[in-house]
Amino acid sequence: MSDARQEAAAWLDDYFALSGDAGFVPLARTRIEIAGADRASWLHNLCTNEIKKLAPGHGCEAFFTTVQGKTLGHGFIFAEADMLVIDTVAGQGETLLKHLDRYLVCEQVTLTESSGDGFEVVLAGPKSAAIVADVFRTAVPTERLAHSEVDVDGKAIRIHRVDLGTASFLVEVPRVDGPWLASQLHAAGARQCSLEALDALRIEQGFPLFGRDITDKNLPQELARDELAISFVKGCYLGQETVARIDALGHVNKLLVGVQFDGPEIPADGAELQAEGQPVGAVTSATYSPRLERPLALAYVRHGLAKPEAKLASPVGSAEVVRLPLL
Numbered sequence: 001m002s003d004a005r006q007e008a009a010a011w012l013d014d015y016f017a018l019s020g021d022a023g024f025v026p027l028a029r030t031r032i033e034i035a036g037a038d039r040a041s042w043l044h045n046l047c048t049n050e051i052k053k054l055a056p057g058h059g060c061e062a063f064f065t066t067v068q069g070k071t072l073g074h075g076f077i078f079a080e081a082d083m084l085v086i087d088t089v090a091g092q093g094e095t096l097l098k099h100l101d102r103y104l105v106c107e108q109v110t111l112t113e114s115s116g117d118g119f120e121v122v123l124a125g126p127k128s129a130a131i132v133a134d135v136f137r138t139a140v141p142t143e144r145l146a147h148s149e150v151d152v153d154g155k156a157i158r159i160h161r162v163d164l165g166t167a168s169f170l171v172e173v174p175r176v177d178g179p180w181l182a183s184q185l186h187a188a189g190a191r192q193c194s195l196e197a198l199d200a201l202r203i204e205q206g207f208p209l210f211g212r213d214i215t216d217k218n219l220p221q222e223l224a225r226d227e228l229a230i231s232f233v234k235g236c237y238l239g240q241e242t243v244a245r246i247d248a249l250g251h252v253n254k255l256l257v258g259v260q261f262d263g264p265e266i267p268a269d270g271a272e273l274q275a276e277g278q279p280v281g282a283v284t285s286a287t288y289s290p291r292l293e294r295p296l297a298l299a300y301v302r303h304g305l306a307k308p309e310a311k312l313a314s315p316v317g318s319a320e321v322v323r324l325p326l327l
Contacts, residue, residue, distance in 0.1 A: 003264040003265055003266075004264050004265060004266050004288040004294070004295045005264075005288060005293070007266070007288060008196075008200070008287075008288035008290065010194075010196075011193070011194045011196040011197040011200075012197075012290060013191075014191065014193035014194045014196075014197035015193075015197040015200055015201060015290050016290070017125060017190075017191040017193055017197075018124045018125055018164075018168075018193055018197055018198060018201050019124070019125065019165060019166065019201055019290075019291075020125060020126065021125050021126065021127055021189075021191070022123070022124070022125040022126070022127035022128045022131055022188075022189055022190040022191070023123075023124060023125055023190055023191045023192070023193040023197070024121045024122065024123045024124070024171075024182070024185050024190045024191075024192060024193065025121060025122045025124075025192070025193050025194070025195060025197070025198045026119065026120070026121050026178070026182070026192075027090075027120060027121065027122060027195065027198075028090035028115070028120070029087055029088065029089065029090055029115065029120050029170075030075075030086070030087070030088045030089060030090055030091065030092040030093045030096070030113070030115050031085060031086070031087055031113070031114050031115045031117075031118065031172075032085070032086040032093060032096060032097065032100075032111060032112070032113050032114075032115075033083050033084075033085055033111070033112045033113075033114055034083055034084040034085070034086070034100075034109060034110070034111055035082060035083045035109070035110045035112070036107070036108040036109040036110050037108040038107040038108045038109050039083065039084050039109050040052050040054070040079075040084065041107075042103075042104070042107045042109050043077070043084055044234070044237065045103075045236070045237050045238065046064060046100060046103060046237060046238050047062040047063065047064050047065075047077070047237065048062050048063040048064075048065060048220055048229055048230045048231065048237065048239075048240075048243065049061065049062035049063075049077070049229055049230065049231050049234070050231045050234050051077065051079075051084070054077070054079040054084075055079060056079050056080055056081045057079070057146060057147060057148060058078075058079055058143070058145065058146055058147075059076050059077055059078040059079065059145030059146070059147060059160065060076070060077050060145060060229075061074075061075070061076055061077075061145070061225065061228045061229040062074070062075070062076075062077055062229050062230075063220040063223075063229055063230070064096065064099065064100075065220060065237075065238055065239030065242075065243070066216075066238070066239055067238060067239060068239065068242060069219055069220070069239040069240075069241070069242025069243055069246075070216050070217065070218065070219065070239070071210075071214055071215070071216060071218045071219065071220055071223075072095065072096070072099055072216055073086075073088060073092055073095065073096050073099075073210060074088065074208070074210045074214050074223070074229070075087055075088025075089070075092075075210070076088070076145060076160070076162070078145070078147050078160060080149070087160070087170070088210060089209050089210050089211060090115070091211070092210060092211075093113040093115050097111055097113055103238070116175070117174065117175060118158075118172040118173065118174060118175055119172065119173050119174070119175045119177065119178030119181060120170060120171065120172040121170075121171050121172075121181065121182070121185070122162070122164075122168060122169070122170060122171075122198060123168060123169045123170075123171050123185065123190060124164055124165075124166060124167075124168035124169075124198075124201065125166055125167070125168070125190075126166050126167065127189065127190075128166070128167050128168060128169060128190070129167045131185065131188045131189065131190055132159060132169060132171075134188055135152075135184050135185065135188050136150050136152055136157055136159060137150070137152060138150045138159070140159075140161075140167075141159060141160070141161040141169075142161070143161065144161060144162070144163050145160065145161060145162065146160075146161050147159060147160040147161065155173055155174070155177045155180065156173065156174060157171065157172070157173050157181075158170075158171070158172040158173075159171055160172075164201050164202055164205050164207065165201065165204065165205050165325060165326075196287075199285070199287055200287040200288065200289060200290065203258075203285060203286070203287050203289070203296055203297070203298055204289055204291055204292075204296065204324070204325060204326045205324065205325040205326070206224075206256075206258060206298065206324030206325050208223055208225075208256060208284075208298060209285070212269070212284055212285045213256060213284040213285055213298050219242065219243075219246060219252055220239075220243055221243065221246050221247070221251075221252045222252050222254055222255060222256060222300065223256050224255050224256055224257070230243065232244070232247055251303050252303065253302065253303055254281065254300045254301060254302055254303060254306070255300065255301060255303060255306035256284070256298055256299070256300055257298070257299060257300075257301050257306045257321050257322075257324070258296060258297070258298065258299075258321065258322040258323065258324035258326075259273065259281075259283070259296070259297045259298075259299045259301070259312065259314075259319050259320065259321055259322065260289070260292055260294055260295070260296050260297075260319065260320055260322045261294060261295040261296070261297070261314060261316055261317060261318070261319045262294070262317050262318045262319065262320075263295070263316050263317030263318070264295075265295065265316040265317070266286050266287065266288060266295045266297075266316070267283045267286050267295065267297055267314055267315060267316045268283070268286070268315075269283055269284060269285055269286065270282055270283060270284075271283040271286075271297075271314055271315050271316070272314070272315065273299055273301060273312045273313070273314050273319065274312065274313045274314070275302075275305055275310075275311070275312055275313070280301060280302040280305055280312065281299050281300050281301035281302060281305070281312070282299060282300055283297045283298070283299045283314075284297070284298050284299060284300065285297065285298050286298075289326070291326050292322075292326065295316070296322070298324075301321060305321065306321065307321060308321055308322055308323045309321065
């Protein structure tokens with residue numbers, strides 16, 4: 001057994017539940033609620049994706065950018081009947097609220113962070129949709145980022161479809177109902193799993209996290225999520241000039257890609273990648289990939305080498321760019 005596989009042994013059963021059966025992982029997220037009559041047009045001008053046409057029950061992925069086009073945040077935006085909700089990684093509330101409030105002048109908009117009010121889990125695996133239907137007695141959202149709110153025994157439940165390789169959902173209840181949600185999912189056959197297993201799954205799917213794979217030094221197109229998170233026809237928004245200029249030029253200088261490693265060691269975050277003795281990139285997050293049976297990382301790689309089968313060198317041995325998500 002390799003060193004990486006030995007480290008992964010503690011969470012392999014969790015990974016196989018999340019990818020091949022059903023598992024859930026409690027996690028902290030940032031939740032910002034945007035209410036008021038002008039919420040859609042206002043937020044539309046502050047992120048990279050189309051908001052004004054977002055109907056209740058639907059969502060999109062988007063970047064929040066500075067005037068210079070650098071990334072201040074990344075996450076999901078969900079349209080509810082009376083508000084828009086930004087859902088992203090933990091700890092982003094203060095930064096995003098400060099940024100958004102700066103551009104709030106006379107619009108009818110209110111901003112509220114409710115991150116600590118709920119208990120949220122990722123529910124993933126081929127059986128997760130059936131569990132949603134059974135436990136929450138509701139139709140299962142079928143489109144990516146579609147969502148609904150239901151009431152079960154007096155408990156308000158939000159269900160958002162996110163899809164990490166297989167059907168998967170963000171499920172949220174009021175914090176006081178967290179133990180109830182966990183017990184219901186467990187009774188329905190879902191295994192409670194570790195963050196390490198979820199991290200392996202999301203790296204295999206090429207899903208970046210702000211604060212690990214994305215910083216305020218990155219341009220949105222460096223994340224290679226243009227089709228999912230950027231509208232090139234929506235008109236003006238903060239940072240749009242830079243994003244449009246990059247689109248017109250054809251590419252950025254580096255891209256976030258998957259890199260697999262031949263050796264047994266998992267590279268450290270920040271590990272330098274080289275080609276022909278020259279630095280060409282750096283690892284942002286890494287794991288042991290059960291699907292590949294070897295270490296796998298997300299890494300920024302120089303544009304000319306950011307393509308499958310490109311050969312690289314690293315502090316833990318030879319490496320190769322791979323296409324993500326893994327199928």
